[in-house]
Amino acid sequence: MCPEKELLSAYYDGELESPWSDRIRDHLKICEECAAKINGFKELSIFLKSDSEPSVAEVMGRVRQTIQAPEYKWRSHLWDRRVSLPMPLLAVAAVFLIVVGFLFAYRVAVPVSTPSQVIVSTDNSGRTELQISAPVQDMETLIKLLEEQGSFEEVIFQLPSEGEIWSQGEPELIRAVDFNRSGQ
Amino acid sequence: MNVESSSKLSFEIIYESLFSVIYRVAYRIVGDSAMAEDMTHDAFIKLYQRNEALPDLNQTKYWLIRVVKNMSFNYSKRKQRERRAYDKFKDRVPVFEESGEDVVLKKESKNLVKDALEQLPHNLRVVLILKEYAGMNYREIGETLGISEGNVKVRVFRAREKLSQIMKEVM
Numbered sequence: 001m002c003p004e005k006e007l008l009s010a011y012y013d014g015e016l017e018s019p020w021s022d023r024i025r026d027h028l029k030i031c032e033e034c035a036a037k038i039n040g041f042k043e044l045s046i047f048l049k050s051d052s053e054p055s056v057a058e059v060m061g062r063v064r065q066t067i068q069a070p071e072y073k074w075r076s077h078l079w080d081r082r083v084s085l086p087m088p089l090l091a092v093a094a095v096f097l098i099v100v101g102f103l104f105a106y107r108v109a110v111p112v113s114t115p116s117q118v119i120v121s122t123d124n125s126g127r128t129e130l131q132i133s134a135p136v137q138d139m140e141t142l143i144k145l146l147e148e149q150g151s152f153e154e155v156i157f158q159l160p161s162e163g164e165i166w167s168q169g170e171p172e173l174i175r176a177v178d179f180n181r182s183g184q
Numbered sequence: 185m186n187v188e189s190s191s192k193l194s195f196e197i198i199y200e201s202l203f204s205v206i207y208r209v210a211y212r213i214v215g216d217s218a219m220a221e222d223m224t225h226d227a228f229i230k231l232y233q234r235n236e237a238l239p240d241l242n243q244t245k246y247w248l249i250r251v252v253k254n255m256s257f258n259y260s261k262r263k264q265r266e267r268r269a270y271d272k273f274k275d276r277v278p279v280f281e282e283s284g285e286d287v288v289l290k291k292e293s294k295n296l297v298k299d300a301l302e303q304l305p306h307n308l309r310v311v312l313i314l315k316e317y318a319g320m321n322y323r324e325i326g327e328t329l330g331i332s333e334g335n336v337k338v339r340v341f342r343a344r345e346k347l348s349q350i351m352k353e354v355m
């Protein structure tokens with residue numbers, strides 16, 4: 001008789017004691033169905049590790065810096081973060097995108113349609129600042145791309161100060177648009 | 185004895201040995217690298233500010249995972265809330281058609297693993313992540329989450345069943 005699937009899963013995790021695990025091992029030799037089940041678990045583990053993970057070393061250094069900073073500088077990063085950007089909403093609004101990065105000739109492949117204005121400037125500390133004023137079609141993709149390209153110190157999204165859209169907006173939505181991804 | 189320097193030293197050891205597993209767990213729970221960074225950051229600050237020391241490295245690890253897990257849970261609740269606020273607002277403004285290019289970009293950035301994990305209920309997802317990514321055994325997972333080993337066994341299995349279903353749908 002076949003063992004319960006739950007037991008097979010525990011066997012796969014090496015969680016069964018000797019008499020049980022031996023019995024299952026023997027059973028797997030003669031039962032294709034259970035062997036296939038185990039194989040399924042294996043495939044699942046492989047699938048779960050099939051994508052790339054962000055590099056820990058980089059993050060570790062960044063976080064260490066803030067922890068080593070004087071205590072008064074500590075603040076929760078998490079609750080500063082503006083969550084759940086109301087992306088499609090921005091499709092209807094022009095967005096000022098300010099990208100501050102180290103790279104000079106950085107070609108920003110951002111999914112904005114017909115930027116109406118791009119200003120590139122270098123401030124006195126040698127950082128390049130890109131100001132793009134354009135309607136953004138897909139905020140989520142834009143943010144993802146910017147994060148993947150990763151060489152930005154700071155990315156600020158601003159909504160135009162005027163525009164009727166905000167007269168009917170809710171305060172939390174305006175707040176949510178201010179996305180700050182700072183390396184500090 | 186200099187209490188401060190000895191506790192600082194142990195913090196450094198804790199940081200070195202546990203950062204990567206905590207970050208990895210956080211990343212898999214929220215599926216967003218920046219968010220995971222912030223959660224890991226906050227968890228270690230919390231640890232640093234903690235008055236009583238935790239008995240050993242393992243207990244410290246369990247504690248940090250619990251902190252990260254609770255943060256992610258609160259975060260997803262907050263996200264739902266803001267999503268609802270947004271949905272209410274959305275109907276009142278016109279939305280542009282997506283161009284073909286945008287659709288392509290979206291497909292490229294799609295991550296099957298992340299999408300699959302996201303579809304698991306929080307309590308199953310966390311258990312499976314601790315098993316598969318943190319390499320913890322049932323006893324350790326149970327101790328971290330305050331549930332029995334038997335319960336861990338059930339949840340790991342259910343998470344796997346559910347994930348196989350999800351995979352069949354997406355692949």
Ligand SMILES: [Zn+2]
Pocket residue numbers: 001002003027031032033034035
């Ligand atoms: Zn069988």
